[in-house]
Amino acid sequence: MSLMRRSLAELVGTFILVYFGAGAAAVTLMISRGAVSPNQFNIGIGALGGLADWLAIGMAFAIAIAASIYALGRISGAHLNPAVTIALWAIRRFPAAEVAPYILAQLAGASLGSLLFAASAGMDAVMVGGLGATAPFPGITPVQAILAELVGTFLLMLVIMGIAVDERAPPGWAGIVIGLTVGGIITTIGNISGASLNPARTFGPYLADHILGGAVMWGHYYIYVIGPVAGALIAALLYDYLSRE
Amino acid sequence: MRCYLCALEKRDSDAVAICIVCGMGVCMDHLVREEVEVWEGGYPFPSRKLKRKLPRILCRPCYSVYHED
Numbered sequence: 001m002s003l004m005r006r007s008l009a010e011l012v013g014t015f016i017l018v019y020f021g022a023g024a025a026a027v028t029l030m031i032s033r034g035a036v037s038p039n040q041f042n043i044g045i046g047a048l049g050g051l052a053d054w055l056a057i058g059m060a061f062a063i064a065i066a067a068s069i070y071a072l073g074r075i076s077g078a079h080l081n082p083a084v085t086i087a088l089w090a091i092r093r094f095p096a097a098e099v100a101p102y103i104l105a106q107l108a109g110a111s112l113g114s115l116l117f118a119a120s121a122g123m124d125a126v127m128v129g130g131l132g133a134t135a136p137f138p139g140i141t142p143v144q145a146i147l148a149e150l151v152g153t154f155l156l157m158l159v160i161m162g163i164a165v166d167e168r169a170p171p172g173w174a175g176i177v178i179g180l181t182v183g184g185i186i187t188t189i190g191n192i193s194g195a196s197l198n199p200a201r202t203f204g205p206y207l208a209d210h211i212l213g214g215a216v217m218w219g220h221y222y223i224y225v226i227g228p229v230a231g232a233l234i235a236a237l238l239y240d241y242l243s244r245e
Numbered sequence: 246m247r248c249y250l251c252a253l254e255k256r257d258s259d260a261v262a263i264c265i266v267c268g269m270g271v272c273m274d275h276l277v278r279e280e281v282e283v284w285e286g287g288y289p290f291p292s293r294k295l296k297r298k299l300p301r302i303l304c305r306p307c308y309s310v311y312h313e314d
Contacts (some may be wrong), residue, residue, distance in 0.1 A: 078288055
């Protein structure tokens, strides 16, 4: 399979992730517009259903991730996430020459996902929903947000290592297990850092918001690079060490 | 072992292979040898086709069922 086709598969997979996952966050904010939030920590997601709002968003991500992995996993590997690609490269399971094309494809797919979601849902998705862009929640410092992203992506990458990279893993379970893991992580840390776990997932909404006249949030972007990449690297290197004979 | 299909035709010949599906012993005239592609990998790695293929021997009745369309 050529690198171009595999990169295209990464683009499509990340598009699906952002359109449906980040799109669900935007729709939740659009639905809860006007609802009275019980406190400043609640910006709208959670105003109607409490933590169930985050569970619903997590499930949208879970299903989109599982669908992408089952549909495209054999073609590109369906990393859908620059942090995963970098971590696999770090443990020498992914060629260095293909890291940049994969990441570019993931960023392009995420941007396309956000732009097409805005085209589907209208400008309220940008102005009210922020296209599901992530940012630290009120009272959360950047360091706390980085820590939450790091721990969340650590769990995600640890599960990827155990259920997919490890040759002893039972076949066929990766999509559903990894999807549900992301859903669970989002439920817990969504209202802390936004639960990106993925530099591409944050890049797409940021770029589309910027282009379409929404909030400009690039000042937070480093959080969603440092946290996920560090978490994925630690998990991959740790698993590699633990599973060595 | 004798070829089952030859025996049905009232002929007698040695079986040289066993059908992987039904287990029937068959002679060279009543077998079909296919070359099956083998892929390795898959999430989170792109799968790739191996250079060598896997031999697969079927009797003619089983082959015709698999290739009915």
